[in-house]
Amino acid sequence: MSSTTSPAIVFDPAEGLRSREVSLRAAGPGEVEIEIRAAGVCHSDLHVVTGDWPSDRSLVLGHEAAGVVTATGPGVASLKAGDHVVLSWFAPCRRCRRCVAGMAWLCTGTKAVANTHPDGTTPFTDDQGEPVWPYLGLGAFTRRLVVPEVAAVKVPDELPFGIGALLGCSVTTGVGAVVNTAGVRPGESAVVIGTGGVGLSIVMGLRLVGADPVIAVDLSAERLATARRFGATHTLDGAATDVAAWCQREFGGVEYAFEAIGNPRIIGTLPDMLTSGGAAVLVGMAATGATATFNAFDLADQGKRILGCNYGSSIGELDIPKLARLYLSGHLPLDDLVGRTRPLSEAAAAFDDLRSNTGVRTILEP
Template sequence: MTVKHATTFRPGSGVGQEPVHVSAPGPGQVGVSIRATGVCHSDLHIVNGDWPAEQPLVLGHEAAGVVDEIGPGVTTVQPGDHVVLSWFAPCMRCSNCAAGRGWLCTGTTALDNTLPDGTTPFTDDQGKDLWPYLGLGTFAPQVVVPETAAVKVDDDLPFAVGALLGCSVTTGVGAVLNTARVPAGASAVVIGCGGVGLSVVMGLKLAGAHPIVAVDFSPEKRAKAAELGATITIDPRDTDLTAYVNDHLGGVDFAFEAIGNEKVIETLPGLLAPGGSAVLVGMTRIGARSTIDPYDLADQGKSILGCNYGSSVARVDIPRLAKLHLAGHLPLEQLIDKVRPLAEAGLALDELAAGTGLRSVLTPTG
C-alpha cells in the first residue's frame, strides 16, 4: 500500500511530508488504519535534537484506529476492532513482563524504532527504509504494528480520546495511580500543565488528593488545570513556589514534574513534606543532570520516583482508562484544543515547541 502523506524526520533535513509505502502485516503484526494521532513532546524531542536520531523516521507514536488486517498468529484482535496503539510494545517474554511490569520490558524493540523482528513496514519512493518512530510511526494514514501494541477498546470511545490514551493520559494518570499510588487526602503539586501534566491533575482528582497545586506559566493552561481538578494554581513568575508550598501547606506529600527540565527537577525535594515523594514524569534530554541534596532525602525520608509510561501495563490500563472516560470520570476531551489534518503535523510540532495551546490531534481528514 502507498500512502500519499506521511510526516517524516530525516537527520540533517528535518521534518517533511512524503509518500510512503507500507507493507502487509507479517507474523505477529497488525495493520491499522489511523483515525487520530496525538502530537507529543516525545516527537518534539527527536525534532529538536534532544534525543539524537540516526535513522530516517516516520514520526508519531500516540494513536487510535481500526484494524484492517492481521498477520499470521495474531489472536488478540481482528479486522474491524477499534484499537489504541501503545508505543511501548512489550515482548511478553522477559522477566519484567512475566512479573507484570511491562513498562520495564527489556525485550521491546520500540526504542530501536523497529518492529520486533528488527524490520520496518515503511519504505520511501526510492525503496529505501524509513523506520517507525517508537515502533509505530503514526503520522501516516496506515501503519503496521506489533500485536502487543494494538490494544482493543470499546467502539464507543472517540478516536481522538483514544489517541491520547496511547501515551500522555496513560503516562499522567498512571504516574498518580500506579507509580506514586497517591492515597485519598494526600497533597500534591504538579509542575507543567501540558497534556501529561493535566493528565496528572485528573489522576489526582480521581485519587481524591487535596489540595492539588498546578503550576504553569500559561494562564490558559492554569485555567484548564482548575477546570480539571486543581484547587490552587500558581504562575511561578509571580509566586515563589517553594516558599508558598512550605509556608501555606507545610510541604506536600507528592510533587510531580511533567516538563522534563533538569533545573526544575532540582527544586522538587524542597517542595516535599517529610516522607514525601517526587515523581519524575516528564522526560529530559539525553545526558541531562540534576543536583540533589542527599542529606535532605535521607534525613527527611524523602524519595524520588522515576516514572516510565505511568508504570502501566497497556492491555490492563488503557481499557480501564477508556471505561473511566466513558463513565464520565475522566473528561479527556477537554485536553484537545485543535484537530488538524495529518499534513499539518509540522505546524502542530512548532506550536508544541512554542508552548501554545493544549493538545493537538491529527486526523487523515482534518
C-alpha cells in the first residue's frame, strides 16, 4: 500500500510538542483521504499538551478541521474526490444501542476516544516505521490524513474552510449544548461561565433560540466585550462578582447555567445560580478524575438538574450541515469567532494564543 509523507504536529509523552514528518498510508475500505485546509486549536488538544489528559503514546494532535476529499477507499458511498468536508471527531459505530436509539454522541462502540481508527489501527507512522496515533481518531494537525467515512461530513463548497473547522468541535458543542442538551426555549434565562470558543458558541446558540437574559461571565474584559457582540445581554467579572448571589438577586435565579471551562470548583457553584426546576449544563471538559460537590438536598427539594454535555449531544452527520446552512444564511456570526490565522509550523504559538484567553479561535493552515 503506497504512502505519502507530510509534516505533523505531534505530542510525545517523553519529548512534548514538536513537528515531525509522518507517513500516511492510502485510504482502505470504508475510509477517505483528506487534504486539510484549516484546523482549529481547541482546549481538548491543550489538555493533552498540559497533561490533564495523559497519553501513553505519540499523537498527531488536532481534531477540529475542514478540507477536501482527495481519494476514497473501496465501499465509500457518501463522498467522492473534490467534496468539501468538515471532520467530526466523535465517529460513531452506528451499531451500538445508543447509536440505534439516535444518541450517537454516547456511542459505546467508537474507538475515537482511544485515539485509533475503528479497527484499532493508525494510518500514521514515523520515519522509523513506528506507529503515531491520530488524536480522537483524526490527527488533523497535518496536511493529509485518512479517516473513516463516518468522520467526514460533506458541506457546501461555499463554506469557508476556517469556519468549517470550527464546526468540527467548538461550534457544534456550544450551539448543541443549548439546542440539543438543554433544549432552551425563547425567553428562558441563562448564564454562561467562560467565554472561550465553546462559551461564545453557547452565547450564539442562546441568541439563536431567543433566550433572554443571557449573562456571560469571565475574568477577561476583552472576552466579555466579545460575548456582548455575540449576544450576551449582561456581562460579569467572575473575580469581582458572586455570580450565584447576583443571579438570585437580579432574576430570582436563572433557568440554565452553562459551564464552559471544566473547573470543578466553579461547577459546584452552578446549582446556586438556578431557579427552581433549573438545569446546570456541564459543557467544559474537566481533567480526568476531577470531582465537584453539590448540595444534594437543594437539588432534590428544588427539582434542579445536572446535565452532562458531550459534543453538544450532537450527531455530526446531521448537525454540522445544519450549522453550515445557518452560517451561510447569516444566523450565526461565526466570522467573529476566528481570530489569528497561523501556519501549521506555528502550532506552539497557537497554543499560547489559546492560553491568552482572547476567546476567539486561532486557525492553523497547513
